[in-house]
Amino acid sequence: QSVLTQPPSVSAAPGQKVTISCSGSSSNIGNNYVSWYQQLPGTAPKLLIYENNKRPSGIPDRFSGSKSGTSATLGITGLQTGDEADYYCGTWDSSLSAGNVVFGGGTKLTVL
Amino acid sequence: QVQLQESGPGLVKPSETLSLTCAVSGYSISSGYYWGWIRQPPGKGLEWIGSIYHSGSTYYNPSLKSRVTISVDTSKNQFSLKLSSVTAADTAVYYCARDRRGAWFDPWGQGTLVTVSS
Numbered sequence: 633q634s635v636l637t638q639p640p641s642v643s644a645a646p647g648q649k650v651t652i653s654c655s656g657s658s659s660n661i662g663n664n665y666v667s668w669y670q671q672l673p674g675t676a677p678k679l680l681i682y683e684n685n686k687r688p689s690g691i692p693d694r695f696s697g698s699k700s701g702t703s704a705t706l707g708i709t710g711l712q713t714g715d716e717a718d719y720y721c722g723t724w725d726s727s728l729s730a731g732n733v734v735f736g737g738g739t740k741l742t743v744l
Numbered sequence: 745q746v747q748l749q750e751s752g753p754g755l756v757k758p759s760e761t762l763s764l765t766c767a768v769s770g771y772s773i774s775s776g777y778y779w780g781w782i783r784q785p786p787g788k789g790l791e792w793i794g795s796i797y798h799s800g801s802t803y804y805n806p807s808l809k810s811r812v813t814i815s816v817d818t819s820k821n822q823f824s825l826k827l828s829s830v831t832a833a834d835t836a837v838y839y840c841a842r843d844r845r846g847a848w849f850d851p852w853g854q855g856t857l858v859t860v861s862s
Binding site (some may be wrong): 634663664665667669672673677678679682688720722723724725728730731732733735736738740 | 780782787788791792795803804805806809839844846847848849850851852853854855
C-alpha cells in the first residue's frame, strides 16, 4: 500500500489529453515538492516534472505538472504511442520523525 | 552529461549481504547533491532505500534502516549500497540516481537485477 495514491491505469487515444492524479496528505504532498517519472517498458525511470511543475531540459511541453493542496496532477497532451509507459509521482513524507521519500504505486498509460 | 552505472552480483543467497556500487561519470560527487538508491521488485512500484552526501551524511528509508549501509568513495567518484540479511522479498531491480535531497531523482542508472535465492 503506497503512501501516495495513483490510479492503476488510464487510457486515451492518440492526439488526446490525459491526466494522472496523485493523492497524498499534509505530511507529504501538502508541504513538499512533487516530482513525476516516466518508465518506458524495460527501462529506468526518467524525470519528467520536478518541483511540482518544472520540466527538465529536453522534456517537451506536452508534459505538465500541477499541485493543489494534498494532490498533484500530471497532464499529457497530444498523446503519442511512444508515451505508453508507467508514470510515478514522488515526494518527501514527514509523517515519521526521520522523514522518508515516497512514491505512488504507479499508473500505466495505454494509448489506444 | 551525468551518467550512473550500477554493478554487483546478480544473485545473492538468503541471509547474506547484498552489495552494489554505482559509478558516476560526467559529474564529481564532491560537487554537491545527494546520491541515492531506489529499488523496484519485479512488476511492482518504486521504493527509495537511502541516500548519501559527499561528506558521508546519510538518510535512509525507516523501514530498511536497520539493514542498510550506504557509503561514498569520492576518490573513485562512486557510492555503494550494502543490504544485510536479505530474503526473497529483497529481489528487485536496484537503481542508483542523483538525489536532490528527496525532492527529485535525476538521472538514473540503467538498473541491475538482484535475485535472492539459494
